[in-house]
Amino acid sequence: MKIYPAASRFTSDHGWLKSHFSFSFAEYYDPNNVSFGSMRVLNDDVVQPLTGFGMHPHRDMEIVSIVLKGQLKHEDSEGNSEILRPGEVQRMTAGTGIVHSEMNPSSTEEVNFLQMWFMPNERGLQPSYEQKAYNQEAMKNHLLPVVSNLPQSEEVAYIHQDLTIYLSRLDSNKTLSFQQEENRKMFFFVIEGDVILNQDVKLKKRDSARITDQPALTIQSDSGAFFMLIDLA
Numbered sequence: 675m676k677i678y679p680a681a682s683r684f685t686s687d688h689g690w691l692k693s694h695f696s697f698s699f700a701e702y703y704d705p706n707n708v709s710f711g712s713m714r715v716l717n718d719d720v721v722q723p724l725t726g727f728g729m730h731p732h733r734d735m736e737i738v739s740i741v742l743k744g745q746l747k748h749e750d751s752e753g754n755s756e757i758l759r760p761g762e763v764q765r766m767t768a769g770t771g772i773v774h775s776e777m778n779p780s781s782t783e784e785v786n787f788l789q790m791w792f793m794p795n796e797r798g799l800q801p802s803y804e805q806k807a808y809n810q811e812a813m814k815n816h817l818l819p820v821v822s823n824l825p826q827s828e829e830v831a832y833i834h835q836d837l838t839i840y841l842s843r844l845d846s847n848k849t850l851s852f853q854q855e856e857n858r859k860m861f862f863f864v865i866e867g868d869v870i871l872n873q874d875v876k877l878k879k880r881d882s883a884r885i886t887d888q889p890a891l892t893i894q895s896d897s898g899a900f901f902m903l904i905d906l907a
Contacts, residue, residue, distance in 0.1 A: 675871070675888065680880030683718070690725040694718040696863075696882060710884050711859045711906045712835050715791035718880065721746075722784050726777030732768035734799075736792040736833050738821055739764040739776070740841075740902075742865065744785030750774035754803040758787070762807045763820045763839075765831040769799035788865075788902075794834045795823075806831045813841050815848045817903060837906035842893075844869070844901070850893040852903065859906050860885040867899030 683694040684702035696716035698708045708714075714735070721727075726747075739746065739758060746758040750766070751773040758764050766774065778785040808820045808829045821831045822838040844850060844867075854860060862871065862883040869877050872892055877883060885891065893901070 675875060676884045677875065677877065678882045678884070680878065680882075683880070690722045692720045694880070709793075710861055712793045712837060713790065713861055713904065713906060714793055715789065716861075716863070716882075717789045718786075719789060720784055720786045721776075721778045723778055723780050723782055727775060728777075729773050729775045731771060731773045732766075733771045734794060734797045735768045736794050736835055737766045737768060738790045738792070738831070738833070738839065739766075739787055740790075740820075741785065741787040744778065744783045744787075745780055746785050746787050747777045747779045748774060748803075748805075749777075750801075750803060752801055752803060756803075756805050758805060761810050762805060763831050765804045765806075765821060765833055767794070767799050767802045767834055769794070769801040772801040788863075790839075792833065792835045792837065792906075795836065796834070799834055804831050808841070810843075814843050815845055815850065817842050817850060817852060835906075837904060840903040840905070842899075842901055842903070844893060844895050844899045846895050846898045848894075852891045852893070852905075854885075854889055854891065854905070856889075857907075860888070860891060861904040861906065862891075863902045863904075865900040865902060867901075868896055869899045869901060870894045870896070 817840040
């Protein structure tokens with residue numbers, strides 16, 4: 675289990691955009707921090723009102739966005755136009771090539787969202803887009819899948835890679851357990867609050883852990899937490 679404190683992330687500040695990179699991205703490059711399994715990017719972005727990322731291309735990547743605060747407007751060359759809000763998740767398959775924009779449509783409120791990139795299980799896929807609302811009550815003291823390649827409910831976005839993204843809100847008096855299959859990895863990210871992993875590893879807000887060769891994970895919190903767990907090959 676390798677711990678990455680929030681303060682160890684690279685910070686990029688362009689005024690209209692402030693980003694924290696968990697992996698090498700844009701002007702930040704560390705040859706020892708390029709990916710974790712199929713996970714290539716985790717950016718924690720804050721975009722100011724009426725600004726954002728104009729139309730730009732992507733190719734052969736699975737892109738997942740989760741809004742934590744505010745609104746994020748998505749438009750792409752496939753004709754999709756949606757506004758993403760807290761309680762919703764977006765998956766975009768860039769495949770053979772797609773052009774899209776991500777803008778903050780609010781004139782008063784900043785938007786904070788997590789964007790993740792995963793390498794797809796095959797190249798040259800047909801570009802596609804999907805937005806799903808998940809049950810925020812259902813993730814209370816429960817690991818709720820919101821993105822997966824496994825058969826799930828209508829609230830789970832499909833991704834072209836062997837992984838599942840779980841979200842959870844954990845009360846201070848509860849414990850969650852996750853059983854891990856052999857030869858798989860876990861990426862753990864604290865969105866809010868604090869957690870204790872396997873009874874002795876403490877993580878705070880925006881800290882993360884990259885976990886391998888551990889058959890089980892127990893998750894507790896002293897004061898309550900909102901976190902993300904990714905099970906991946």
